[in-house]
Amino acid sequence: MEIKQTAMAGTLESSDLQIVLSQGTKGIEFDLTSDVAKQFGNDIKATIKSVLDAYDIENASVKVVDKGALTPVIKARAITAAQRALDLKDQPNWEVL
Amino acid sequence: MENKVNREIPDQILNDYKYEGFKTTDFGNPEIQRVAPKVTAQVGPSKVVESVKKVVSETLKDGMTISFHHHFREGDFVFNMVMREIIDAGYKDLTLAPSSLTNVMNDIVVEAIQKGVVTNITSSGMRGSLGDAVSHGALKNPVIFRSHGGRARAIEEGKVKIDVAFLGVPNADEMGNANGMNGDAAFGSLGYALIDAQYANKVVLLTDSLMPYPNTPASIKQTQVDYVVKVDKVGDPDKIGSGATRFTKDPKELQIAQMVNDVIVHSPYFKQGFSFQTGSGGAALAVTRFLRKAMIENQIKASFALGGITKPTVDLLNEGLVSRIMDVQDFDKGAASSMKNDANQQEIDASWYADPANKGAMVDKLDVAILSALEIDTKFNVNVMSGSDGVIRGAIGGHQDAATAKLTIISAPLVRGRIATIVPDVTTVITPGDSIDVVVTELGIAINPKRKDLIDSLSKVPGLPIFTIEELQQKAEKLVGKAEPLQFTDRVVALAEYRDGSLIDVIKQVKD
Numbered sequence: 001m002e003i004k005q006t007a008m009a010g011t012l013e014s015s016d017l018q019i020v021l022s023q024g025t026k027g028i029e030f031d032l033t034s035d036v037a038k039q040f041g042n043d044i045k046a047t048i049k050s051v052l053d054a055y056d057i058e059n060a061s062v063k064v065v066d067k068g069a070l071t072p073v074i075k076a077r078a079i080t081a082a083q084r085a086l087d088l089k090d091q092p093n094w095e096v097l
Numbered sequence: 098m099e100n101k102v103n104r105e106i107p108d109q110i111l112n113d114y115k116y117e118g119f120k121t122t123d124f125g126n127p128e129i130q131r132v133a134p135k136v137t138a139q140v141g142p143s144k145v146v147e148s149v150k151k152v153v154s155e156t157l158k159d160g161m162t163i164s165f166h167h168h169f170r171e172g173d174f175v176f177n178m179v180m181r182e183i184i185d186a187g188y189k190d191l192t193l194a195p196s197s198l199t200n201v202m203n204d205i206v207v208e209a210i211q212k213g214v215v216t217n218i219t220s221s222g223m224r225g226s227l228g229d230a231v232s233h234g235a236l237k238n239p240v241i242f243r244s245h246g247g248r249a250r251a252i253e254e255g256k257v258k259i260d261v262a263f264l265g266v267p268n269a270d271e272m273g274n275a276n277g278m279n280g281d282a283a284f285g286s287l288g289y290a291l292i293d294a295q296y297a298n299k300v301v302l303l304t305d306s307l308m309p310y311p312n313t314p315a316s317i318k319q320t321q322v323d324y325v326v327k328v329d330k331v332g333d334p335d336k337i338g339s340g341a342t343r344f345t346k347d348p349k350e351l352q353i354a355q356m357v358n359d360v361i362v363h364s365p366y367f368k369q370g371f372s373f374q375t376g377s378g379g380a381a382l383a384v385t386r387f388l389r390k391a392m393i394e395n396q397i398k399a400s401f402a403l404g405g406i407t408k409p410t411v412d413l414l415n416e417g418l419v420s421r422i423m424d425v426q427d428f429d430k431g432a433a434s435s436m437k438n439d440a441n442q443q444e445i446d447a448s449w450y451a452d453p454a455n456k457g458a459m460v461d462k463l464d465v466a467i468l469s470a471l472e473i474d475t476k477f478n479v480n481v482m483s484g485s486d487g488v489i490r491g492a493i494g495g496h497q498d499a500a501t502a503k504l505t506i507i508s509a510p511l512v513r514g515r516i517a518t519i520v521p522d523v524t525t526v527i528t529p530g531d532s533i534d535v536v537v538t539e540l541g542i543a544i545n546p547k548r549k550d551l552i553d554s555l556s557k558v559p560g561l562p563i564f565t566i567e568e569l570q571q572k573a574e575k576l577v578g579k580a581e582p583l584q585f586t587d588r589v590v591a592l593a594e595y596r597d598g599s600l601i602d603v604i605k606q607v608k609d
Contacts, residue, residue, distance in 0.1 A: 015514055036515050038486050039580035068514030071578060 001056045007084030010069075010077040017069035019048065019077050021085040024061040028052060034066035047071055051078035055086060055093065102478055102526045104602045110239075110589055111600070119601040122501065122532045124453040132255035135298045137323060143271040144325045149303070152324045153182045156299045157191075161260035164297060165195040166290035167221075168265075168277060168426060172336030173201050175265030175303050178328060180205045183214060190216045194257050196248060196289035196447070197221035197492055201336075210235050219257060221245060222482065222492020231590055232488040234606040240489075240591040242482065242527075245289065245425070246451025246458060246498035247596040252296045253454060256598065262297035264290045265331040269304040270312035273322025277444075278314070278437035280306040282332035285406075285427030285436045287316045291446035294321045305331045314437075316444055338429040344386060344409075345379035349510055352539045354383035356561060357467055357508050360535050360542060362391045363558045364551065366464040366504050369397055373465040374404040374499050377428040380508045381467050385409040392418050403459050404450065404495055406432040406442070414441060423459050425450040425495075451498030453596050458498070466502035470509045472523040475566045477530030477545050479507060480523035482593060485516040487583040487607045489591060493527055497596045500532040504551075511538040517573035517580070519543075519566065524583065526602045527593055536566060543569050584608040 006022040030045050037044075044066055052060060069077070083089045099105050100118030110116065146152050157163070163183075165176050176195070183191070184205070193215045198206065203226045209215040210230065219241040223231065231240055243251055251257045266287070267280030277287040282305065294300050294317045301324045302317065311319075345351060357380070361367055373388075375381040386409065392398065401421040402410045408431030413419040415435075422442040427433040436442045451460050460466075471491060472480040479500075484490040499505070509518045519538070534551060536543045541562030544552050556563060564572075585605035595601040 036485065036580075038583055040515060040578060042581065043578055068516070070515060070576065 001086055003057065003060055003085045004087045005085060007081050009080035009084065012065060012067060014067050015069055015073065017064060017066045017074050017077050019081045020063040021081045022061045024059045027059060028057075029061050031061070031063045032066065033064065036066070036068055043071075044074055047074045048078045051075060051082060055082045057082060057086070100600065102476070102529050102601060104526055106600050106603060107589065110592065110603060114592065116592070116600040119529065119595045119599040122529055124597050129254060129454050131253045132258070132296070134296050137299070141272055144273055144322060145271050145307070146324050146326055149178055149182050149326055149328065152301050152326055153179065153186060156261045156301065156324070157183065157188060159188055160190045162192040162194050162258055164259045164262045164293045166264055166287070166293065167195060167197040167199050168284045168287060168290060169282065169332040169337050170199050171201050172282070172333035173199060173265070174330055174332050175263065175328070176202045177205050178303070179263045180209060184209055184212060189213050192217035192219070194219045194259060196245070197494070198223045198227060200225045203227040207235070219243060221248065221494055224490045228489035232604070232607050233609070234588060234590055236590065239589050239603070242493055242591060242593045244451065244493040244497040244596045245447045245495045246453060246460065247493075247594050247598065249292050249446070249448035249452040250454040250596070250598060252292050253448065253452070259293055259297035261299045261301060262293035263301050263303060264293060264317070265303045266317065267304065267331060268306040268308050268312060269302045269325050270308045270310040271325060272310060272319035273300070273302050273317065273325050274310075274312040274315035274319050275302055275304065276314050276316040278433070282330070282334055282337060283433055284337050285433030286424040286444045288425030288445055288450060289447050291316060292448060299323045301326060303328050303331060305329060338427060338433055345383050347379060349539045350380040351383055353380045353508050353510065353537055354387055356537045356542060357384045357506055358387035358391060359558055359561050360506055360537060360555060361388065361465055361504070362395070363555055364465070364504050365554060367395070367397065370400040371397070371464045372399055372401045372403065372462060373467070374402065374463055374502065375410065375467045376469055377405060377407055378469050381469065382407060382409055384467055384508070385413065389413055389418060403463055404499060408432055411435045411442070414439065423450070451495050451596070460498045460501055463499065463502040465504045465506070466499040467506050467508055468496055468499060470507045470518065472518060472520050473507055473509060473533070473536050474520050474523040474530070475570050477533040477536065477566060478523050478526045479528040479533060480525045481527050483525040483604060487524055487585060489604060493593070497528045497532075500528045505532055505534045507533055507536045509536070509538060511540050511569065511573045512577050515577045517570070517577050519570045519573045521570060525593060525604055529595070529601065536569070538569060540564075540569065540572060
């Protein structure tokens with residue numbers, strides 16, 4: 001699916017994560033900022049990638065500022081951002097949830 | 098070689114720096130030859146010199162070892178004042194040997210390293226921009242980290258030979274009689290600085306408050322002091338110690354404190370005349386409050402409280418629940434100001450407090466120690482030095498020393514954000530698992546399997562969940578996920594000594 005609009009989800013509070021999804025052309029491109037990037041950077045990217053895959057998003061620029069979020073939080077923020085970016089926020093994709 | 102906590106210590110480090118690997122927490126009864134300082138005799142009538150610049154040029158040469166204390170903590174003006182003169186005068190190859198380094202000292206130390214002014218450092222710890230610089234290989238030689246007791250030992254044995262000690266004091270007379278209790282920048286106990294005053298070849302006092310001679314009580318004596326420098330201000334009173342101590346309202350910290358208290362109260366050590374040491378963290382302060390209630394209910398009084406002192410401990414002294422406070426440093430104003438008014442709050446130096454190489458340290462008589470941790474591993478080894486990213490950001494302090502208590506409790510949350518506190522292997526071993534007895538987290542406790550007696554006495558306590566340390570580690574990992582291992586280069590940037598002077602671990606340069 002094509003991203004229709006730049007969308008954001010999440011906050012910059014501790015244990016949260018803020019994600020901004022915008023249109024891209026060269027696959028999924030990450031820009032990740034996290035204090036735990038050394039230990040969990042790849043895991044965070046993989047978690048978000050799996051959500052984007054579920055929405056069939058193939059091209060996107062993904063800006064992530066992580067504040068030590070646990071995996072369920074990362075997933076929730078990614079889903080919300082995807083729904084908003086695809087302009088599906090009134091029709092939640094239950095299969096993904 | 099691999100030492101007794103399974104850390105690989107490069108042979109080159111052992112040879113170059115003449116170390117043995119850590120073997121045991123038991124110090125034994127070796128005979129030790131101490132060193133004595135060189136004394137330059139003088140008769141006065143005054144040791145006052147007009148400027149830091151003058152005293153630096155009269156005392157300092159390239160390659161010397163200089164020291165400072167950290168009793169002013171984040172309110173320290175003296176360190177920057179002296180280091181500025183030293184850097185501007187263009188000295189080279191100095192060894193910096195302070196009792197510890199606080200954040201306010203970071204930038205000027207980084208500058209001194211970059212300019213080649215400082216090429217060796219030994220300290221209790223470091224953090225912030227300095228820890229970051231050292232972890233990225235800024236310093237030519239590895240930093241040597243020592244506990245407060247270990248520093249006293251190293252100075253007494255001559256492993257650290259201080260040429261010039263620059264000691265800030267909130268008051269002094271013209272001959273160098275000084276204490277930490279009076280004056281605008283009073284901080285209470287001078288515990289760590291007393292070793293420097295006793296063993297440095299040249300002792301320089303810096304004060305903003307010249308008192309009529311003779312100034313008493315004198316913790317540092319005129320017999321030890323070479324120079325007295327009058328400066329405008331030695332420190333910022335608001336940043337020396339925190340103001341009024343507030344008890345934590347964090348439910349997680351309170352839960353941990355409650356369980357720490359349960360462990361103490363149901364241990365064999367909670368009896369008339371017991372002794373304890375608590376740190377300054379949120380949970381540790383809350384423990385003091387729970388302990389107070391338990392002591393009143395059980396009509397039990399403590400013989401002494403030890404170490405770094407806070408107002409809640411002073412309150413116990415005032416209530417008669419603690420007979421003596423043995424005070425090596427004060428963390429807040431309440432503790433600092435009470436020392437001058439209460440003879441039962443005794444100032445002790447770092448050797449008396451925690452040095453294994455003397456005729457008996459206070460920690461040897463300690464029943465209960467409550468300590469914190471950045472990481473604890475399934476062998477009960479504790480890291481208080483390197484952060485979750487492998488960068489130096491901590492201090493040994495009295496951790497290794499107090500951990501020799503009969504009951505050593507580590508209080509720590511199971512996870513901090515996404516970082517597990519209980520891990521399969523700590524990044525840096527600072528305190529060996531052999532000296533740790535109980536780990537308390539908000540989910541429950543783990544008891545060192547070597548302490549079968551404690552397992553027996555604590556297993557019947559209602560509301561005190563007991564897990565193995567492996568179970569706690571797995572719970573943490575389930576919550577945050579499995580972390581990727583940190584990447585280091587082969588270059589050693591810091592050495593961590595155990596309190597006996599053996600090498601317990603090395604810290605390597607981080608790979609970014």
